[in-house]
Amino acid sequence: ETGVTQTPRHLVMGMTNKKSLKCEQHLGHNAMYWYKQSAKKPLELMFVYNFKEQTENNSVPSRFSPECPNSSHLFLHLHTLQPEDSALYLCASSQDGTGGGYEQYFGPGTRLTVT
Protein backbone atom coordinates (compact mmCIF):
# COMPACT_ATOMS: atom_id res chain seq x y z
CA GLU A 1 0.00 0.00 0.00
CA THR A 2 1.25 3.46 -0.78
CA GLY A 3 0.12 6.98 0.05
CA VAL A 4 -2.96 7.56 2.15
CA THR A 5 -5.74 4.99 2.33
CA GLN A 6 -9.23 5.37 3.76
CA THR A 7 -11.87 2.82 4.63
CA PRO A 8 -14.68 2.43 3.99
CA ARG A 9 -15.03 4.31 0.74
CA HIS A 10 -18.80 4.55 1.12
CA LEU A 11 -20.91 4.45 4.27
CA VAL A 12 -24.63 4.73 4.83
CA MET A 13 -25.72 5.00 8.43
CA GLY A 14 -28.81 5.85 10.42
CA MET A 15 -28.87 8.66 12.92
CA THR A 16 -28.68 6.27 15.86
CA ASN A 17 -25.77 4.19 14.55
CA LYS A 18 -22.17 4.25 15.65
CA LYS A 19 -19.50 3.82 13.02
CA SER A 20 -15.83 4.63 12.51
CA LEU A 21 -13.81 5.91 9.58
CA LYS A 22 -10.22 4.75 9.26
CA CYS A 23 -7.26 6.46 7.66
CA GLU A 24 -3.76 5.08 7.25
CA GLN A 25 -0.72 6.79 5.77
CA HIS A 26 2.37 5.01 4.48
CA LEU A 27 4.47 8.13 3.88
CA GLY A 28 6.29 8.41 7.20
CA HIS A 29 4.54 11.69 7.95
CA ASN A 30 3.97 13.11 11.41
CA ALA A 31 0.80 15.13 10.91
CA MET A 32 -2.67 13.87 9.98
CA TYR A 33 -5.87 15.74 9.25
CA TRP A 34 -9.61 15.21 8.90
CA TYR A 35 -11.55 17.39 6.46
CA LYS A 36 -15.23 17.59 5.61
CA GLN A 37 -16.31 18.41 2.08
CA SER A 38 -19.97 19.27 1.62
CA ALA A 39 -21.56 20.14 -1.70
CA LYS A 40 -20.73 23.65 -2.89
CA LYS A 41 -18.66 24.51 0.19
CA PRO A 42 -14.92 24.91 0.59
CA LEU A 43 -13.07 22.09 2.26
CA GLU A 44 -13.52 22.41 6.04
CA LEU A 45 -10.71 21.41 8.35
CA MET A 46 -12.02 19.39 11.30
CA PHE A 47 -9.07 18.05 13.26
CA VAL A 48 -5.27 18.14 13.15
CA TYR A 49 -2.93 15.73 14.85
CA ASN A 50 0.78 16.45 15.00
CA PHE A 51 3.02 13.72 16.42
CA LYS A 52 -0.15 11.97 17.73
CA GLU A 53 -1.24 15.05 19.68
CA GLN A 54 -4.40 16.88 18.71
CA THR A 55 -3.41 20.44 17.81
CA GLU A 56 -6.63 21.62 16.21
CA ASN A 57 -10.32 21.07 16.79
CA ASN A 58 -12.14 23.42 14.50
CA SER A 59 -15.32 23.73 16.60
CA VAL A 60 -16.46 20.29 15.52
CA PRO A 61 -19.58 18.88 17.24
CA SER A 62 -18.90 16.19 19.83
CA ARG A 63 -20.74 13.58 17.75
CA PHE A 64 -17.45 13.42 15.81
CA SER A 65 -14.67 11.93 17.91
CA PRO A 66 -11.14 11.58 16.49
CA GLU A 67 -8.52 9.11 17.62
CA CYS A 68 -4.86 8.97 16.63
CA PRO A 69 -3.15 5.94 18.20
CA ASN A 70 0.10 6.52 16.26
CA SER A 71 1.46 8.73 13.51
CA SER A 72 0.29 6.34 10.79
CA HIS A 73 -3.33 5.83 11.80
CA LEU A 74 -6.23 8.18 12.30
CA PHE A 75 -9.84 7.32 13.10
CA LEU A 76 -13.03 9.33 13.13
CA HIS A 77 -15.68 7.84 15.39
CA LEU A 78 -19.22 8.79 14.49
CA HIS A 79 -22.33 8.62 16.66
CA THR A 80 -25.79 10.16 16.63
CA LEU A 81 -25.14 11.95 13.35
CA GLN A 82 -27.52 14.30 11.60
CA PRO A 83 -28.51 14.28 7.91
CA GLU A 84 -26.50 17.49 7.39
CA ASP A 85 -23.38 15.51 8.30
CA SER A 86 -23.66 13.70 4.98
CA ALA A 87 -20.50 14.65 3.07
CA LEU A 88 -17.18 13.44 1.74
CA TYR A 89 -14.71 13.00 4.61
CA LEU A 90 -11.12 13.33 3.55
CA CYS A 91 -8.05 12.34 5.48
CA ALA A 92 -4.65 13.89 4.74
CA SER A 93 -1.11 13.71 6.02
CA SER A 94 1.95 15.93 5.82
CA GLN A 95 5.50 15.84 7.00
CA ASP A 96 4.55 17.93 9.99
CA GLY A 97 1.77 20.25 11.04
CA THR A 98 3.72 23.28 12.13
CA GLY A 99 3.59 25.32 8.96
CA GLY A 100 6.02 25.77 6.15
CA GLY A 101 5.83 24.47 2.63
CA TYR A 102 4.90 20.88 3.31
CA GLU A 103 2.12 19.77 1.04
CA GLN A 104 -0.63 17.56 2.33
CA TYR A 105 -1.36 14.24 0.70
CA PHE A 106 -4.98 13.17 0.68
CA GLY A 107 -6.74 9.85 0.76
CA PRO A 108 -9.62 8.98 -1.57
CA GLY A 109 -12.24 9.95 1.00
CA THR A 110 -15.24 8.28 2.58
CA ARG A 111 -18.60 9.25 1.12
CA LEU A 112 -20.93 9.32 4.13
CA THR A 113 -24.71 9.37 3.87
CA VAL A 114 -26.77 9.79 7.04
CA THR A 115 -30.36 8.62 6.72
Add this chain to the structure above:
Amino acid sequence: AQKITQTQPGMFVQEKEAVTLDCTYDTSDPSYGLFWYKQPSSGEMIFLIYQGSYDQQNATEGRYSLNFQKARKSANLVISASQLGDSAMYFCAMREAGGGSQGNLIFGKGTKLSVKP
Protein backbone atom coordinates in the same frame (compact mmCIF):
# COMPACT_ATOMS: atom_id res chain seq x y z
CA ALA B 1 -13.14 38.19 4.29
CA GLN B 2 -12.23 35.21 2.18
CA LYS B 3 -8.59 34.33 2.26
CA ILE B 4 -8.66 32.38 -1.00
CA THR B 5 -10.88 33.46 -3.88
CA GLN B 6 -11.51 31.46 -7.00
CA THR B 7 -13.88 33.47 -9.16
CA GLN B 8 -14.51 30.88 -11.87
CA PRO B 9 -17.03 28.25 -10.74
CA GLY B 10 -16.67 26.47 -14.09
CA MET B 11 -14.39 26.59 -17.11
CA PHE B 12 -14.35 24.89 -20.49
CA VAL B 13 -11.25 24.32 -22.59
CA GLN B 14 -10.65 22.55 -25.87
CA GLU B 15 -8.37 19.55 -25.77
CA LYS B 16 -4.71 20.47 -26.44
CA GLU B 17 -5.33 24.14 -25.61
CA ALA B 18 -3.89 25.94 -22.58
CA VAL B 19 -6.12 27.15 -19.75
CA THR B 20 -5.62 29.49 -16.80
CA LEU B 21 -7.47 29.01 -13.52
CA ASP B 22 -7.60 32.11 -11.35
CA CYS B 23 -6.77 32.38 -7.67
CA THR B 24 -6.32 35.42 -5.48
CA TYR B 25 -5.39 35.34 -1.83
CA ASP B 26 -5.34 37.62 1.17
CA THR B 27 -2.72 37.54 3.90
CA SER B 28 -0.64 39.92 5.93
CA ASP B 29 1.94 37.24 6.72
CA PRO B 30 5.12 37.80 4.65
CA SER B 31 5.83 34.07 4.68
CA TYR B 32 3.25 31.76 3.15
CA GLY B 33 2.82 28.95 0.68
CA LEU B 34 0.37 28.52 -2.15
CA PHE B 35 -0.85 25.15 -3.38
CA TRP B 36 -3.00 23.80 -6.16
CA TYR B 37 -4.89 20.53 -5.89
CA LYS B 38 -6.91 18.56 -8.44
CA GLN B 39 -9.98 16.58 -7.40
CA PRO B 40 -11.35 14.15 -10.00
CA SER B 41 -14.84 12.74 -9.63
CA SER B 42 -13.36 9.84 -7.63
CA GLY B 43 -12.88 12.28 -4.74
CA GLU B 44 -9.16 12.11 -4.02
CA MET B 45 -7.36 15.46 -3.75
CA ILE B 46 -4.16 15.31 -5.80
CA PHE B 47 -1.35 17.75 -5.06
CA LEU B 48 -0.20 19.52 -8.23
CA ILE B 49 2.15 22.38 -7.49
CA TYR B 50 3.54 24.59 -4.72
CA GLN B 51 4.81 28.19 -4.67
CA GLY B 52 6.53 29.74 -1.68
CA SER B 53 6.14 33.45 -1.05
CA TYR B 54 9.89 34.00 -1.23
CA ASP B 55 10.44 31.94 -4.35
CA GLN B 56 11.90 34.13 -7.07
CA GLN B 57 10.72 32.01 -9.97
CA ASN B 58 7.30 30.72 -10.86
CA ALA B 59 6.85 27.06 -9.99
CA THR B 60 6.48 24.53 -12.78
CA GLU B 61 5.63 20.82 -12.69
CA GLY B 62 5.29 19.20 -16.09
CA ARG B 63 2.25 20.72 -17.81
CA TYR B 64 1.38 22.77 -14.73
CA SER B 65 2.82 26.17 -13.98
CA LEU B 66 1.91 28.72 -11.40
CA ASN B 67 1.73 32.35 -12.49
CA PHE B 68 2.69 34.03 -9.21
CA GLN B 69 2.13 37.79 -9.05
CA LYS B 70 2.95 38.73 -5.48
CA ALA B 71 2.00 42.40 -5.67
CA ARG B 72 -1.41 41.47 -7.00
CA LYS B 73 -1.72 38.56 -4.58
CA SER B 74 -2.59 36.20 -7.35
CA ALA B 75 -1.47 32.63 -7.97
CA ASN B 76 -3.07 31.43 -11.17
CA LEU B 77 -2.64 27.86 -12.36
CA VAL B 78 -1.78 27.39 -16.03
CA ILE B 79 -2.36 23.99 -17.59
CA SER B 80 -0.74 23.62 -20.99
CA ALA B 81 -1.88 21.18 -23.69
CA SER B 82 -5.10 20.16 -21.89
CA GLN B 83 -6.05 16.50 -21.87
CA LEU B 84 -9.42 14.86 -21.31
CA GLY B 85 -8.10 13.52 -18.02
CA ASP B 86 -7.64 17.07 -16.77
CA SER B 87 -11.41 17.40 -16.33
CA ALA B 88 -11.83 17.80 -12.57
CA MET B 89 -12.29 20.31 -9.76
CA TYR B 90 -9.25 22.43 -9.05
CA PHE B 91 -8.63 23.97 -5.67
CA CYS B 92 -6.24 26.74 -4.72
CA ALA B 93 -5.02 26.73 -1.11
CA MET B 94 -2.79 28.82 1.11
CA ARG B 95 -0.79 28.06 4.19
CA GLU B 96 0.60 30.80 6.38
CA ALA B 97 3.88 30.21 8.13
CA GLY B 98 2.74 30.84 11.68
CA GLY B 99 2.32 28.00 14.09
CA GLY B 100 -0.97 26.62 15.34
CA SER B 101 -4.03 27.42 13.26
CA GLN B 102 -2.02 29.65 10.94
CA GLY B 103 -0.18 26.61 9.66
CA ASN B 104 -3.36 25.03 8.36
CA LEU B 105 -4.34 24.95 4.70
CA ILE B 106 -7.15 27.27 3.67
CA PHE B 107 -8.94 26.23 0.51
CA GLY B 108 -10.88 28.18 -2.08
CA LYS B 109 -14.27 27.03 -3.37
CA GLY B 110 -12.76 25.49 -6.46
CA THR B 111 -13.12 25.69 -10.23
CA LYS B 112 -14.66 22.88 -12.25
CA LEU B 113 -12.66 22.39 -15.44
CA SER B 114 -14.19 20.53 -18.34
CA VAL B 115 -11.98 19.57 -21.29
CA LYS B 116 -13.83 19.17 -24.59
CA PRO B 117 -12.61 16.71 -27.24
